Amino acid sequence: MTRLANATLGSLPPAVARPAYDRAAVTTGIVHLGIGAFHRAHQAVVIDDRLAAGETTWGIVGASLRAPDTRDALKSQDGLYALAVRSAAPTRLRVIGAVSKVLVAPEDPERLLARLADPAVRIVSLTVTEKGYCHDPATGGLAEDHPDIRHDLGDVLPRSAPGFLVAALDRRRRAGHPPFTVLSCDNLPANGATVKRVLARFAALRDAELGRWVAGELACPSTMVDRIVPATTEADRAEVDAALGVTDAWPVVAEPFWQWVVEDHFPTGRPDLAASGVEMVGDVAPFELMKLRLLNGAHSTLAYLGFLAGYETVAEAIADPALAAVVTRLMDEATPTLRPLPGFDIESYKRDLKIRFANPALRHRTWQIAMDGSQKLPQRLISPARDRLAEGRGIGVMALGIAGWMRYVTAVDEKGAAIDLRDPLGDRLKAIAAAAGPVAERLAPALLAMPDIFGADMAADPRFAGPVTRALASLFAVGARETAARAARGELSLEA
Template identity: 55%
Template sequence: MRAGIVHIGVGAFHRAHQAAYVDACLAEGDMAWGIIGVSLRSPAMRDALAPQDWLYALAERDGTGETLKVIGSVMKVLVAPEDPQAVLAALSDPQTRIVTLTVTEKAYPRGPDGGLDTQDRRVAADLANPERPTGTLGFLTEALAQRQAEGTPPFTVLSCDNLPSNGETLRRLVIEFAALRDPELAQHIEQNVAFPSSMVDRIVPATTDADRERVAAALGAQDAWPVVTEPFMQWVVEDDFPMGRPAWERHGVEMVADVAPFEEMKLRLLNGAHSALAYAGQLLGRETVADAFADPLIHGFVKGLWRESARTLSGEAGLMPDEYTARLADRFANPALRHRTAQIANDGSQKLPQRFINPLLERLDSGGSAPHLAAGVALWIAALASRGDPPAFTDPLDETLKAAIARTTSPADTVAAVLEACRFDGIDRYLPAVIEDCQRMETDGVAGALAHYARGE
C-alpha cells in the first residue's frame, strides 16, 4: 500500500466515513490510496492507533444489532505541533495526490464578508513563520509552494466539512492567504490547484468506554479507539481531480458536476434538524438525539422545521426532500446510537448561518413565513443562556457571548446582544420573531413554547 492521500483532521467522523470508502477501494486492489492522517492539535489518535498498526474497528449499529469491520486504510498519523516538517514532507511527497480535510467550520478563518480573517492568530502566525506552519491554510500553502519549487504537480484539495460551497470557500481562503505571502504563488494556486466541493453524511457519536468494552468482547482483541456509527453513509463529490482519484463511485459515492443542491439539502434538513434537536434536547433534559426525537413536542417541532426548510430548496435539482426526511426520521430514532445532544450543540455561532439564518432570510425574501426557523435561533439562544457552569457545550465565541449575555436584563436584550455579537446577516428582519419566541419560553417554558407550534399558532 502506498500513501496517495493526506487527511488533515483525523477524528471519528473521518475514520467512519472517508477512510471507510478508501478502505473499500484498497480491498479491491487499488493500493495507491493509503491515508496519512494529520492531527493539528492532540497526539491522542496517534497514541491510540500506533500500537495496533493503525487498524481500528468500525462498529455499525442500529436497532437490530451491530456489525464490525476492521479498517486498514490509515497508514500512520502525524502530530503537527510535534513535527510540522514531517507533515510538510508528507504533503510535498509526489505520491500524495489528494489532501482531504475534516477540520470543522471554525477552522476556516473567515471574516464577516466570508474572506480571509487576517486578524486570526493562526493566520498571523503562519504568515510570520511560513516554514513552520500551525494552521490548515499555512500547511496547505507551504506544501503547495514546496511542490511548485520542486516541479511537482499540485495535489487536489478536497474539503469534507459542513459548510456551503466548502471547496470554493477553502479555495478563496488559500488564495487570499498565499497572496499575502507571494502574489505569484497565489496566481499559481488559482490557475493550477483543484478544490472540489463535497457533501458528507454519517452520524458518528463520540466513542464511550462502554463501546470499547463491547467491541473488545466481540473482537477478542483490545481496540483503544473504535468508531461507532450508523449503517447509513453518503458522500457526494464534485468530480474534479487532475491528479487522479480512487474509484469511489464503485462503493456508493456520488460523483457529480455540482454538489451545491445536495449540500444545501443536507445542511438545512439534516444538520438544521440536528441543531433543533440538540438545543431543545438540552433545554428539556434529553441526553441523546433518539431521546429528543422520541419527545412528541420536539418531534413535532422538527417536522414543522423540515416542511419550512424544504420550501427553500432548489426545485430543479431532482432532490426528493420528503423521501430524505423520512429516512432522517428513521436515523434519528435509532436507539443504538448514543449521539449526545451536547456534542451536536457545540459551535452554534458557526453553524446557525447555514442551518437557520440563510433559509430564514430566503423564506422572508420570497414572501413566506418562517416561524420554526426563527424559533430554532431562539432555542439556541435559550440553551446558551442556561447551559450552566461548566457549560454543557461550547462555542468559539464563548467569551464574547458570555460577556454579552451577562450585561442583559431581559429576553429581548439577550437576543439582540447574542445576534449582534455573532454578526449574523439580516438581524433586523427576524429579531422581533426571535425575541417573541424567547419571551414565550420564559413565560410558558420550553415545552409550552414547543406546544405553541404543535397547535399551529
C-alpha cells in the same frame, strides 16, 4: 487483553470483517487533516474498499492539528480500528486498515509539511470542522485577523489548516510539482469554493506569485458528506473489545446510512470512488443545501431544544412529540428554499431523517451537536431563513432553533446548572449574555448585532428579529419543552 494490530487480525471472530488486502503493499496517496471519528467512519471506509479492490496507491496518512489522542490510540494498533455499525439489528463490526499512520502537527510540523509536499500525495482531504478553516462564516472569506492566520503569515512553521496547506503548496510549486487536490468534507456552504477562496487569499497575503498560482492551479472540488457518528464512549469500547476478543483503544460507532457526493474534478487523479457508492456529480450544491438545511438544521434545533429540555441524546429528544413536531415543521419550511433534484424523493428523505434521528442504538449527545454553534448557525438556520424572507415568507420555527441557540449560549441551563459551552466565540457569547441577563428583549438584539454570525442585515429586519425575540422570551418564561409544544400547537407567534 491483547491489542488489535496486524499480528492479531487472524485471531478475530469470523463474523468481523477485516482488510482484504496486503497492508504492507499500500502506499500513501492521501493525507487527511482532522483524523477524528467522522473521517474514520466515513471517507476512510470508502478508501478501505478501494484498497481491497487493488487501488493500493491511495493509502491514508492522517494528521491531527491539535491533540495526539488519536495517534496515541492507534500507533500500537498499526493504524487499525473497528467500525461498529449500529441500528435495531445486531451490531456489525468491521476493522478498517486504510490509515497507515497518524502525525501530530504541533509535535513535528516539518514532518507533516514534508508529507504534504511529497508528489505521491495527490489528495489532501479535511474534516477540521467549520472553525478549522479560519474563515468568516458571514462572508466565506479568510478571517485575516484570526490568531492562527496572523501567526502563520509570519516566517514560522504553521499551525492552522490553511497555513499547512499553503506552505506545502508553496514547496510543491518551487519544486515544479503540481498541486494536490484539496477535498473538504466539512459542513461549509460550497465547501470547495470556500476553501479555494480562503487558500488563495492566504497565499496572496504570503506571496503574490504564490497567490496567483493557487488561484489558477489548485483544484478544490465540493463535497457533501452524511453519516451520524456519535462520540465513542467507554461503554462502546467495552462492547467492541468483547466482540473482537482484543482491545481497540479507539473504535468508532456509526449508523448504517452513509452518503458522499463529490464534484468530479481531480486533475492529478483519484480512486474509483463511484465503484464504492460515492455519487460523482458535476454540481454538489443541491445535495449540500438539502443536507445542511434538512438534516443539519434539524439536528442543531434538536440539540439546543433537546439539551435545554433535559434530553441527553438526539433519540430521546426526537421521541418527545413536541420536539418531533417542531422538526417536521422545520423540514417542511426549509424545503421550498432547496434547489430541485430531479427524480429525488425529498419527502421520503425527510421521513428517513426522522427514523435515523430515532435510531435506538446510537447515543448521539445533544451537547456534542450543540458545539461550535456560532460556526454552524449561518448555513443551517440563518441562510434558509434569509431565503424565506426573500421569497416573502415568514421564518417559522427556524426562529425557535435560533432562539434555542441564544438560550443555550447563556451557559446556564433551565435548572440553573452551568453549561459546558464549547464554541470559538464562547467567551464573547458568555460576556454578551451576562451583560444582557435573562431578558429576551436585551439578549436577542445583542446577539443579532454580531455580523460574523448574522451578517449585517438581520438585526434590523423585524421579520427576523421579532419572531426570534418572541421565541427566546418563551424559552426563558416556560422552558424548551413547553415552548416547543406551543409552537407545535400553533400557539407561539413566529411571524413578523
